[in-house]
Amino acid sequence: MTERVLKGLSLSPGEAFGEVLWLDREREExxxxxxxxxxPLEALALAFSRVEEDLSAKEREAQGAGKxxxxxxxxxxxxxxxxxxxxxxxxxxxxxxxxxEGVTGHFKEVFSGLEDPxxxxxxxxxxxxxxxxxxxxxxxxSQKERDLSGKVVAARNLLASQVASWKAGEVKAVLWKExxxxxxxxxxLQSLGIPAVGGLGEALEGLQEGERVHVEADLGQVTAGVxxxxxxxxxxxxxxxxxxxxxxxxxxxAAAAPSRTRDGKRVxxxxxxxxxxxxxxxKELGAEGVGLFRTEFLFMERDRPPSEEEQRAxxxxxxxxxxxxxxxxxxxDAGGDKPxxxxxxxxxxxxxxxxxxxxxxLKERDLFRTQLRALLRAGKGLSVGIMFPMVVSGEEVLAxxxxxxxxxxxxxxxxPLRLEVGMMVETPAAALLAEELADHVDxxxxxxxDLTQYTLAVDRGSTWVSSLYDPYHPAVLRLIGMTIExxxxxxxxxxxxxxxxxxxLAAPLLLGLGLDEWSMAPQKIPAVKRALSLWTGxxxxxxxxxxxxxxxxxxxxxxxxxxxxx
Amino acid sequence: xxxxxxRVGGPHGLHARPAAQLVQEAARFESRLRLYRGExxxxxxxxxxxxxxxxxxGETVIxxxxxxxxxxxxxxxxxxxKGEAPS
Numbered sequence: 297m298t299e300r301v302l303k304g305l306s307l308s309p310g311e312a313f314g315e316v317l318w319l320d321r322e323r324e325e326x327x328x329x330x331x332x333x334x335x336p337l338e339a340l341a342l343a344f345s346r347v348e349e350d351l352s353a354k355e356r357e358a359q360g361a362g363k364x365x366x367x368x369x370x371x372x373x374x375x376x377x378x379x380x381x382x383x384x385x386x387x388x389x390x391x392x393x394x395x396x397e398g399v400t401g402h403f404k405e406v407f408s409g410l411e412d413p414x415x416x417x418x419x420x421x422x423x424x425x426x427x428x429x430x431x432x433x434x435x436x437x438s439q440k441e442r443d444l445s446g447k448v449v450a451a452r453n454l455l456a457s458q459v460a461s462w463k464a465g466e467v468k469a470v471l472w473k474e475x476x477x478x479x480x481x482x483x484x485l486q487s488l489g490i491p492a493v494g495g496l497g498e499a500l501e502g503l504q505e506g507e508r509v510h511v512e513a514d515l516g517q518v519t520a521g522v523x524x525x526x527x528x529x530x531x532x533x534x535x536x537x538x539x540x541x542x543x544x545x546x547x548x549x550a551a552a553a554p555s556r557t558r559d560g561k562r563v564x565x566x567x568x569x570x571x572x573x574x575x576x577x578x579k580e581l582g583a584e585g586v587g588l589f590r591t592e593f594l595f596m597e598r599d600r601p602p603s604e605e606e607q608r609a610x611x612x613x614x615x616x617x618x619x620x621x622x623x624x625x626x627x628x629d630a631g632g633d634k635p636x637x638x639x640x641x642x643x644x645x646x647x648x649x650x651x652x653x654x655x656x657x658l659k660e661r662d663l664f665r666t667q668l669r670a671l672l673r674a675g676k677g678l679s680v681g682i683m684f685p686m687v688v689s690g691e692e693v694l695a696x697x698x699x700x701x702x703x704x705x706x707x708x709x710x711x712p713l714r715l716e717v718g719m720m721v722e723t724p725a726a727a728l729l730a731e732e733l734a735d736h737v738d739x740x741x742x743x744x745x746d747l748t749q750y751t752l753a754v755d756r757g758s759t760w761v762s763s764l765y766d767p768y769h770p771a772v773l774r775l776i777g778m779t780i781e782x783x784x785x786x787x788x789x790x791x792x793x794x795x796x797x798x799x800x801l802a803a804p805l806l807l808g809l810g811l812d813e814w815s816m817a818p819q820k821i822p823a824v825k826r827a828l829s830l831w832t833g834x835x836x837x838x839x840x841x842x843x844x845x846x847x848x849x850x851x852x853x854x855x856x857x858x859x860x861x862x
Numbered sequence: 863x864x865x866x867x868x869r870v871g872g873p874h875g876l877h878a879r880p881a882a883q884l885v886q887e888a889a890r891f892e893s894r895l896r897l898y899r900g901e902x903x904x905x906x907x908x909x910x911x912x913x914x915x916x917x918x919x920g921e922t923v924i925x926x927x928x929x930x931x932x933x934x935x936x937x938x939x940x941x942x943x944k945g946e947a948p949s
Contacts, residue, residue, distance in 0.1 A: 368878040368909070371885065377908035406914045414877055415916040422910070609918070616873075 299521045302499045305475070306516040307482040309819050310491030312469040313522070313530030316507045317447035319454070340382060340392040343432040347425070348373050350432075354461035361487050362460030365421075369457060372425055378403070392433055400426030411606050413594070424455050448511060450503055456481050464488045469511040471518060473500045483573050489819075493518055514817065550829075551582030551822035557807065559832040564813040565825050566621075568793055572610055575617035578818035582825060585621035587741065587815020588793035589614055591628055591667065600638050601663055607670035615678045624681030624741065624791075624815075625671055626720065627664065627696075629653050639663065648749070653686025653720075658695050668703045675712030683718040683741055688725040693736045720793075722746035727775035730782030740783050741815070744794025748772050766849035767796045773805070773844055773852065780810040791815055801856045803827035808840025830861040863928040864936050871945025875918040878909075884942045885909045893929025895939065906939065919945070 348370065355366035372378055378399060385395035400422050407419035444462070450471045459470075459481050467490050475482060475494025485492045491513035503509070503520055508527045510519040522530075555565045566587035567578035578586070594602045594610055615623050631652025635641045639660055644650040657664040671682055684696045700717055718739035721727050727747065730740065748767045749756060756765040766772075776792070783790045791813030796802050798816030800823050806814065807828060814824055831839075839859055843852045872880050888895050888906040895906035897915060899922075904911035906925070917923050923943065927935045 364879065368882060371882045371909045375885075375908045375910050377905060377911050403910050403914070410914070410916045412916045412918065414874060415913060418878075418910075418913055 299519055300502075302471075302493075302496055302502075302518040302520060304471075304493040304497075304499075304516045304518065305495040306492075306513050307472065307475055307494040308470070308485040308488075308490055308492040309514045309817055310469070310489065310511075311513065312448060312491050312511045313527050313534065314446065314448040314468040314509065314511075315527075316450050316471070316503050316505060316509055317442070317444060318503075318505050319442075319444075319449050319451040319458075336386050336392050337383060339433060340386055340395065343392065343396075343429050344373060344379060346432040347428045350428075351457060354457060358461045362462075362484055365456060365460050365484070369421065369425060372421065378425075393430065396426055396429045396433070400429075411603055413602075413606060413610055420456070424457060427453075427455070428457065448509055450500060452500075454481050456484060459484045459488075462488060462490070464490070469493075469513065471496055471500060471503070471509075471511070473497060483571075486574065487577065547822040547826055548581070551825050553582075554584060555582075555825045555828055557828055557831060557833060557836075559834075561833055563807070563811075563828055564791070565821055565828070566624075566791070566813060566815040567818045567821065568815050569614065569818070572613035572617065574818065575614050578821075579618060581818045581821045583618070583621070583818055583821055586614065586618055586623040587791050587797075587813055589623055589625045591625055592630065592634070595628055595630065595636055596634065598637070601636075601666070604666045604670045604673075607667060608674045611671055611674035615674055615680065619678055622679040622681055622714075622716075624683055624716075624718070626683050626685055627654070627657055627667055627671075629685040630656055648755070654684040654692055654696055655686060657684070658692065661699070664699060665703060668700055669707070672700075672703055672707055672712060672715070673710045675715065676710045677713050679714040680712040681716045681718060681739065683720055683739075685720045685743075686722060687719045687733075688723050689729070690733055690736055693719050693733060697736060721779050723750050724775060727779045730779040731785055732782075734783045734786035734788045737788065739789050739791065740779055741791045741793045741813075742776055742779055744772065744776070744792055744796040747775060747794070751775060767794065768802070768849040768852040768856075770844055770846050770848070770852060773809070773840075776806070776811075777809045777840070777844060780812075784810060789813065798824060800824060800827045801853070801860065804831045804836045804859070804861075805840050805843055805852075805856060807831055807833065808836035808838070808843075810837075827861075863926065864932050865924055865926045866936060866940070867922050868925050868940050868943045870917045870919055870921050870923060870943055872919055873945075875921070876912055876915065876943070878913065880942065880945065881909050881912045884939060885912060887938055887942060888935070891927075891929070891931050891935040891938075893927045893932040893935050895935055896926045897943075898924040898926065 351366055351369055355363060358366055381399045382395040385398055386392060403422040404419045407416055410416045445466045446468060448469045449467050452473045454472050470485060470490055470492035472494040473496055491511055493511060493513050493516050507520055508522045510522050510530060555563050557563060564584050566585040567583035568588040569575060569578060569586050570590040571593050594607055630636050632641050632644045632647030632650055642651055687693055697717055704711060716738035718737045718741060720743045721740045722743040726733060744767045748765060751772050752764060752769055754761050754765045756762050780790045789812040792806060792811060793815040797814040798820035803824050843855055846852050870876060885907055897904045897906050897912060899915045899917050902915055904915050906912060925936060925939060
């Protein structure tokens, strides 16, 4: 079988080779095969006892976040307003199915209508319990537990209660038809360290039971139909990494210390986060702050914008989890490729060169003001950074800053202890003007993914040209160098929050260019901290100079590979 | 009947774990126990209703108890709402 690539969303980072095991392809639809015989009240009671038994068994096995979740589910099963209300409906003549759907539907609606994101999430819990009860009613709950160890699990429906009882290192990876990174399931998978790709849609259905796949969850990508040879080699590589487990543990211990170069210079290694729930894990992995907090999760997939209070609570949660470290929030980065239902977007041929990032915020002033108020209020007594995405000129930064100052003027005591306002450098324009723009900001954060796209005129999503996409291109590196140089002349600091920051290969290069802060997916922190500790500033500078004089990304990579230290 | 104002404590207010503790404790009393936050009311013996109040730290809720053991119930539930360890 030839190889084919499936594209989805990264739910939980990591990489794995393995064979596919379908979790629920055999399962019947939940509205078939209902138990209709006998007394409906008894049927309902039977469904409850089956689900309770199933969840109790899982709860005994589970640990940490999974265990707490299951305990909460068991408590809901006992709730008189839940079960009692269903029994009431059955007594009124409704079928058990109608009763379950009616009561779970009611609570789902109640929770979905709440402002607070934590409590709104409870709608999913109720929905999941309802599904389990319906399944139990049709006699499907106690499907034989299959041995999932060493498999790449594919699933149409994946319930948090299923995942909650899995153990770290057992399931190799998860491929899910639906899902987004803030779903309960995704957060559990992250805490277990199981790589996962979601949102695969119909493409997932093409996977065969036992088919060999290569999962690159960081890229949200699955390669199906890999050869046996490739699989064996991949697994051998994994084993080697497994043998490197001690090394990994040593890395993790070392990552707890502040990051320093070989000659003792302090550099900052921080985390990129997209949800407050990821913060504790980032801290465990040695993050010395958050260099990029993506605020989009609050704004997507809803009918109206989040309130100031809802935003404030979410931002406060990250800040408290990371304190005393700094958290840098990127203001809303929406565009025509990820539109919001409550903001008007134009029809554009190319949304990447269109109405997006700060351009939207400066037009949707109420939305922008509310976000800034929430950010500044959340920062009370703590260290906050705010940065604007997609900036090409000084006027834009000044307009953004003016809004920050205006909001600060309205606030009383409720403001950050320390506030820094910065901007993303994602366009060649911003990099070329760095020295001038530095007059208006406290810091720059280079988004190397977009900077690479815009510099090389390559859309990394377009398969015909994506091989030309390479952040190691000397032109991109020179722009990074210029940005840092311009900022340092004005006494500002510079970070990188694109994928390049998380690459061990790039660490000495970026150090040599003078970078001050690296921000990356949390699981990459230990290895990058170590890589940085192996170089002195002078050695790294010499390496960077050599790289910048080359004429292709291939030559740069070759140089870095030859010089790599471990 | 007793009605008392209580300030919600704990890091996240009455979320899953504190709500579960509160409900388990409430279930031991015979009295009718209700919580109010603004216009919303909840049966203190129902975890779903308690969570649907979405009570956050610093907010005030009203605890209402009516029945033979109402005094003791209020004394036991108050510290749980405040986020203090049960005595």
